[in-house]
Amino acid sequence: MADGDDRQATFGSDGSLETDTTPDATGENDFGEEKAANETDGGYSRYVVSSLLQKAVRRSDEEVAAWAAWELARSGYAWNLWDRLNLYVVEDLRAGSDVALTIERYEELATERWEPAEWKGRLCAIHAALAAARAQSTREGPNADEYFRAVADVGAEARERGEEPAHDFPVGDLEPGGEFDAIFDGHTGEGSKLGRGTRFFKTRGARVGPEGEGEHSARWQRLAMLLDDERDYDAAELDRAVEPVDPDDPWHEPEQIGDEADKNDADGSDRNDTDEADRDDADESDQNDADDSRGSLSDFSS
Known part of the structure; x- marks a missing residue:
């Protein structure tokens, strides 16, 4: 054949x-x-x-x-x-x-x-x-390829002339502090230099949307964060981790979430004492589940 x-x-x-x-x-x-x-x-x-x-x-x-x-x-x-x-x-x-x-x-x-x-x-x-x-027909792939290639050519020609290009890629310069700041977590060199570790990733880099996490996935994420032996997450951080992104502004992230400014995640040893009131604000069912899980883990280790 x-x-x-x-x-x-x-x-x-x-x-x-x-x-x-x-x-x-x-x-x-x-x-x-x-x-x-x-x-x-x-x-x-x-x-x-x-x-x-x-x-x-x-x-x-x-x-x-x-x-x-x-x-x-x-x-x-x-x-x-x-x-x-x-x-x-x-x-x-x-x-x-x-x-x-x-x-x-x-x-x-x-x-x-x-x-x-x-x-x-x-x-x-x-x-x-x-x-x-x-199947649903579309030329989106070839159209995107042709458009991005044209923008690249225009940008290269403008740079050669020392001018700003009339058209640019949809991401701009991709720098920390810009529109896409959430991408600079510990998986990138820039994020590592900024001390952005697991806490930053959980509350910003790992968020999904706009549909958001399913019921089970959201519960598992919150429980995993509550059971973290190295970090204490407050209620605001737990909520933010599973909050769907805004479909109209999917890259927006606040400068600070809860008390994270007071918590150091750079070296993975940020288990600071959290204000008891903040801990009480966490979803009660999540806390109970977390306590049950801790008990189960103790049973297995004994």
Whole structure:
């Protein structure tokens, strides 16, 4: 079976080397005529049919997409078909679509379990094309790539002229204290120099949103913080750790959360005495759960 990496070279009628046509794609077309290079069984150019397949996927035309996939598969161009379908997943479909795994599975069945040009292989081709055509189409990936590349070029040209670029990346200069200050935790050199350790990460860097943590995840996070042997978190920090980010301003973080300004997290030895009132402010159920967990841990260690 031929694939994109195992194409055998053949020679055309004029003696020129043909590298795109495999032995599977030779023979006669539907009309009893010897197929020309890159010709499908129906007498079409495989390049045209391949382009038709992509445009059909992009425009969600299921019938045309199914036919184009069938035509390429039956004509010995399965390697071309599966190569293009996998490209469409990243070029023409919305990010996160599970159709990528679906197409991968159909390709595996068509090329490893069965013969790609035979009946079962053709069914896989049709199903994969239909799955792609039914998925949500978008050009967001290529559009983003083209835009970011253009901004990079404009910025480089402006820098060469000693000017400020007319367009910039959406993140600016990425410096501590800026809009994206939360990224500079202990996982970065800048964050380490600022003494930003676990406390900073828990209350800023690990926050999710805007949906927020699920019920179980939020409870586990709070309990893990309450059970921390090296740090005391006050109620404000516990709440902030599981608070979803603002969908309209996802990067905003307050300069100070609770009493963290009085707590040193740089060397991991910041278990300072916390005001009893702050501890009482913590969610009572969390505290009870934490006490139960401590008891359970003692039982296991005894």
